[in-house]
Amino acid sequence: MEQIQARDLYQHAVILDDLRPATVADLEIRSTGTVAVRLHSTGPARRVGRTVLYQPHQKLTLCVVPAVAWRVQHRDRTTGEGKGATHTSSHLTSVYTVRPYWANDTDHQSVTRLVEEHTVVTSTPITLDQLPGQGQPTPQPAQPGARRFYCLYGVGPTVLRTGDDVRQRLAEITAIHEREHGERDERDNRLAPTYPALQCSRCVRGPHDLDPLEVVITRSEHDIQFADLPRDWDYQLTPAMAHARIKAASL
Known part of the structure; x- marks a missing residue:
């Protein structure tokens, strides 16, 4: 589970509502500044489609946590004993740690494969x-x-x-x-x-x-190209961004 502020909620997020998971069916920012969240729960003792008002900075518990990461496979171009050796990067969760591999593509290494990992807990x-x-x-x-x-x-x-x-x-x-x-x-x-x-x-x-x-915990992975990386974003994807990316990949 992970804490999330009400202002960062997104449609289809699953949060802990009282003692049960509930899905965010819709949300809007009211003129009062509060976040109106319509929650959907299929439990027999729960109401369906009830709306709850939260303060923007109020923390809620995210029951379904999506995450996106990458692995970069690259080959050395340097001369000597290690020439031609292939290496795979460790688990990279920030976009800015992935991009430098292409910056050095014409220097001492050549990228051969980029793998995107999707994890949902x-x-x-x-x-x-x-x-x-x-x-x-x-x-x-x-x-x-x-x-x-x-x-x-x-x-x-x-x-x-x-x-x-x-x-x-x-x-x-x-x-x-x-x-x-x-x-x-x-x-x-x-x-x-x-x-x-x-x-x-x-x-x-x-x-x-x-x-x-x-x-x-469910995991999946697929090959992507450098152009497929998130643009205008350098850090670890927020839960909303990770959810949207995982959902788009499944279509």
């Missing part, structure tokens, strides 16, 4: 009973190269491969809670009381901390 809040059962593997997406795993919101980027890994991690957090905090802080909590740390105000600082997340 989808994070969906789920409940504990939606995890794979004990001993069960995590079902993987049918799309080639895609993968599914789990993590806990607010705990960091730790990859939890199975439902058992999630339950084990929550058990470890509970053990730390019981050792460090003693008696649990009783309060109404929407999560199952199996893990006392979920109800401790010192263990969970935000309303979504320790929520299980199902994370699906």
